[in-house]
Amino acid sequence: MTADRWVCLDIGETLIDETRVWSTWATVLGVTPLVLMATMGVEIAAGRSYDTALTRIDPSWHDRLEEKDAAYGGFRAEDLYPDALPALAAYRDAGLGVAVIGNQPPSRTAELRAIGVAPDVMAMSDELGVSKPDPAFFAAALEAMGGVPADRVTYVGDRVDNDVVAASAAGLRTVHLRRGPWGLLGPQADGRADGVVDGLLEVLDHL
Known part of the structure; x- marks a missing residue:
């Protein structure tokens, strides 16, 4: 064009709207959506990456990426x-x-x-x-x-x-x-x- x-x-x-992304992550990591999103809020407000929020909850979260992607299923x-x-x-x-x-x-x-x-x-x-x-x-x-x-x-x-x-x-x-x-x-x-x-x-x- x-x-x-x-x-x-x-x-x-x-x-x-990525609400479902993070709700899926919460399920995979075994916490409630509220816990994950509150943790993310703390990290984001401090200018840090979402990675740090996931790491606070589960330092091995990288190993769960395929599980999260399968559970999320796309847009x-x-x-x-x-x-x-x-x-x-x-x-x-x-x-x-x-x-x-x-x-x-x-x-x-x-x-x-x-x-x-x-x-x-x-x-x-x-x-x-x-x-x-x-x-x-x-x-x-x-x-x-x-x-x-x-x-x-x-x-x-x-x-x-x-x-x-x-x-x-x-x-x-x-x-x-x-x-x-x-x-x-x-x-x-x-x-x-x-x-x-x-x-x-x-x-x-x-x-």
């Missing part, structure tokens, strides 16, 4: 935030190119398309061979969008570290989406984003 401006969206806690329609599909349609109606590119395994592409997410460009970090916050991730994302100049793209995500700071450093415009544990409890944009929103439809006001 040829578009003058693009919106590029993160996936987890941007399009997809479902009910995992989409209510504004996800309406926002994608609104962006397209506004003449914007729409991309969905985030830190996810390759299987997510088919899963997202199966539940109605149909952007102009979609790519996962494992397909690109690089993940956020590496600057090479954003270079690969721009290439996937046809080599569009960085300043014509607005990256939208819930994490200030991975989405706002990293994308800004790569020359993209940014919008911080304040929802989910990272968006609400993690470090805030504090003037580092071109816009701050509470929902995806508000992004249009910051382009």
Whole structure:
């Protein structure tokens, strides 16, 4: 697609509500969802990775990844935030190119398309061979969008570290989406984003 401006969206806690991800992890690790999510809240508020929350509960959690993935089973329609599909349609109606590119395994592409997410460009970090916050991730994302100049793209995500700071450093415009544990409890944009929103439809006001 040829578009003058693009919106590029993160996936987890941007399009997809990850409540079921973490509830699945809680079951696999043998704790209640409340215990896991409270532990995650402490770590996220301190600016640390979710890995540290899982490690607090079970230091060998890495050995349970396949079990968790099998129990989770992939994205479902009910995992989409209510504004996800309406926002994608609104962006397209506004003449914007729409991309969905985030830190996810390759299987997510088919899963997202199966539940109605149909952007102009979609790519996962494992397909690109690089993940956020590496600057090479954003270079690969721009290439996937046809080599569009960085300043014509607005990256939208819930994490200030991975989405706002990293994308800004790569020359993209940014919008911080304040929802989910990272968006609400993690470090805030504090003037580092071109816009701050509470929902995806508000992004249009910051382009």
